[in-house]
Structure formats: C-alpha cells, structure tokens
Amino acid sequence: MQLHATAAIYVIAALSAAGVILRPFNLAEAVWAVVGAGLLLALGLISVPEALAGVAKGTDVYLFLFGMMLLAEIAREEGLFDWLAAVATSHARGSARRLFQLTYVVGTVVTVFLSNDATAVVLTPAVAAAVKAAKAKEPLPYLLICAFIANAASFVLPISNPANLVIYGSRMPPLWQWLPAYLLPSLVSIVATYLLLRFTQRRALRQEVGLDIARPALSAAGKIAAVGIAATAIVLLTSSAVGIRLGLPTAVAGAITAIVVIIAEKKWPWHIVKDVSWGVLPLVAGLFVLVEALAKTGLIDTIATLLHDGAQRSVLWTAAVAGVFVAFASNLINNLPAGLIAGSAVQAGPISDQVTRAIVIGVDLGPNLSATGSLATILWLAALRRDGHSVGFGAFLKIGLVVMPPALILALAAALLPR
Numbered sequence: 001m002q003l004h005a006t007a008a009i010y011v012i013a014a015l016s017a018a019g020v021i022l023r024p025f026n027l028a029e030a031v032w033a034v035v036g037a038g039l040l041l042a043l044g045l046i047s048v049p050e051a052l053a054g055v056a057k058g059t060d061v062y063l064f065l066f067g068m069m070l071l072a073e074i075a076r077e078e079g080l081f082d083w084l085a086a087v088a089t090s091h092a093r094g095s096a097r098r099l100f101q102l103t104y105v106v107g108t109v110v111t112v113f114l115s116n117d118a119t120a121v122v123l124t125p126a127v128a129a130a131v132k133a134a135k136a137k138e139p140l141p142y143l144l145i146c147a148f149i150a151n152a153a154s155f156v157l158p159i160s161n162p163a164n165l166v167i168y169g170s171r172m173p174p175l176w177q178w179l180p181a182y183l184l185p186s187l188v189s190i191v192a193t194y195l196l197l198r199f200t201q202r203r204a205l206r207q208e209v210g211l212d213i214a215r216p217a218l219s220a221a222g223k224i225a226a227v228g229i230a231a232t233a234i235v236l237l238t239s240s241a242v243g244i245r246l247g248l249p250t251a252v253a254g255a256i257t258a259i260v261v262i263i264a265e266k267k268w269p270w271h272i273v274k275d276v277s278w279g280v281l282p283l284v285a286g287l288f289v290l291v292e293a294l295a296k297t298g299l300i301d302t303i304a305t306l307l308h309d310g311a312q313r314s315v316l317w318t319a320a321v322a323g324v325f326v327a328f329a330s331n332l333i334n335n336l337p338a339g340l341i342a343g344s345a346v347q348a349g350p351i352s353d354q355v356t357r358a359i360v361i362g363v364d365l366g367p368n369l370s371a372t373g374s375l376a377t378i379l380w381l382a383a384l385r386r387d388g389h390s391v392g393f394g395a396f397l398k399i400g401l402v403v404m405p406p407a408l409i410l411a412l413a414a415a416l417l418p419r
Helices: 003-022 029-042 048-056 059-077 080-091 096-114 116-133 140-152 162-171 175-200 220-241 247-265 280-296 299-313 315-333 335-348 353-369 375-386 393-416
Strands: none
Touching: 003 029, 003 280, 003 315, 003 335, 029 048, 029 280, 048 280, 059 080, 059 096, 059 116, 059 162, 059 220, 059 247, 059 280, 080 096, 080 116, 080 220, 096 116, 096 140, 096 175, 096 220, 116 140, 116 375, 140 175, 140 353, 140 375, 140 393, 162 335, 162 353, 175 220, 175 353, 175 393, 220 247, 280 299, 280 335, 299 315, 299 335, 299 353, 315 335, 315 353, 315 393, 335 353, 353 393
C-alpha cells in the first residue's frame, strides 16, 4: 500500500476514534464510526467487498448485542432492575456502607450474566432512583459502582463483555477452559476494585441513608423477565461449555423472552424496542470496517509479529507488557477499537494463551482509568446525564488512577503467575 494511503487510513481511524470518545457537536458515537467507514470507501482506501468482509466479521457480536439489549430493555421496562435496587436499598437498614456493598453485589451479578453494557445502561438509572428514595445526600459512590463494576467483572464469563467475543472471534474457548483461566483473576479484579473504590469514597460513605424504603412489587412481566434472563444464562453457559458461538443463542433467547412478555402483557412490540440502544450496532459495524482498513496497512501483522517474537523470548513479560499496554491504550482510543485491533492480531497467528489472557484483562479492566475508556462507561455517562447527574473527566480520572492500576496489576498477576 502506498505511503499516502496508509497515512490517510491512520488519520481517518484516529479521527473516528476521537469522535466516538469525545462526541463532537453532541453527535452519537455511531455517527463517527460510520462516517469514518464511509470516508474510507469514498476515498477508495478500502473496497466495498473488503468493507463488507469487515462488517461480516462482527456477525456474532451483533447477534450477542441484539439479544442482550433486548433482555436488558425488557428487564428495565418491567421494573426488574428497579426492584433489585430497591431490595438492596431496603436491606441496607440505614447503613451507607452496607448499601454500597449490596449495590456492588447487584452490579456484579448484572455484569456477569447480562454484560457490562446492561449494567451501565439500565442498572444506573435504577441505582439513581434507589439512592434518591434512600435520601442519600451524596449519591456519587453508588453511581460510580455501576461504571467500575461494569468493567471489573466483565471477564468472569465470555458473555460478560462483547469485547471478549471480539478478541477471541471464532476461537472462543469453551466454558470449561474459560473458568480455570479467568475465575481467579476476575475475583481478584472484583475484590480489589471494591476495596479501592470504597477507599476513595470513604468520606461520602459516612453519610446516613433512609431506613424506611418502599419496595415495589415485582410484576408478572418482571418475573417473566427474570426467568428469561436466568434461562438465557443457562443456555449461554451450556453453549459456551460445548463450544457453540454465543451470538445466535443470545439473540434467540432475547427474542423469545420478548415475545413471551409481549404476549403475556398484550403489549405492542414498539413499547420494548423503541428504547433499545440500536445505535450500538452501526457503531460496532463501523469500527470493524476501520479495523479492516488498518489491517491493510500491515499494522495487525506487525502487532501479531511483535507478540509472537516477544513470547519466544519471554511469555510472562510479553503477556504482562501487552496487558498493561492495551489497558492504557483503551483509554486513548476506547476499548472497543483497542479490542478489535488486539483481537485481529491474536487471531492472525499462533499467540500464547497467556498473552491472549492478559490482553482480555487489559481490554476489559483497563477502561476503569478514565470516563471514556469503554463503551459501557460512555453509556454510563449518558445515563447519568438523563438523570441530572454528571461526573467530569478529571474527577473520574482522579478516582481511576487510584482504582485501576493496582487492580490491573493484581489481576494480571493472578492470571499469569504459576499456581
């Protein structure tokens, strides 16, 4: 490829990533990814067949997101998340610290079984409503949980973060291989993030919260949503255990749950689908096209070669450096593009399992450094704005600098050091 074409691809990819993170003119993230992909096509930097091939690589991710977004929206629409948050708040018995613990547990469960995006999009408003009902003077500690646990618990299972599907692609390990590799690092990540986040919020957690918290009744449709989510988790765990790709089972499970709720409640489908964040799908598709163009420049092959050659000298150090590098890179270009690039490099050649494991941890946990590090955190910021709250970039970074690096180092150590 000619030098000027390579430079043009890098510039367009960089501007598109910046647009996704910064959202100039308040335009949606998907706009910048799609415009970037369109520019590559218009300038002849990538052909239509190549762009379509890039889009097709994301099929499993689109299906996964479709199913998870449907499930999350059903749960939100039918009050399941509000009910969970209210239960946690009522069990706090007036203790701000106990409420923090219970909210963290709920956030962990939602992230593990419904993905980090669900935690950011639908649990955040429920937590905001719960702490308002609890008359908490400082709601920020509880809202921060929704952002930090969305990333810290996102590699417990393959389904906990779409980035996991992106990195492994068709080489996703079955559940019986995933759990021994990621369970201990996940526990370390969750516990370390909890302790460090609680440390940063120790003053705010001295406040008092209300004792008499009304607990809303869970509707029949809410119970159906809960059963649908539980059934989906079982289906996905089974699919993962036998090595079936997760996209189609997730989409089918989400669609069936939606149909059952629609029939039981005699609702129009529009009531469920209208609030789903459908813009995520063109966003991911546009990013796949951008990464396909970057592959033409030789960037992916170069990264794959560096990882392979480094592992030949020292697997442990290469894995550690790769994990740390991709963690911080995720905060510069967002973890979805970082995961796509790293995943393409991992899938381009034989890469050590330890290196791949470190990259997954870096892509998933690294975004806890800044408010623009992951799609989940960007969605969390949007949810906060809708509820009248705001967290500045500097304020989040101040907390992230305390929480993320130690949690990352400990999680990588748990994943890489001999047991």
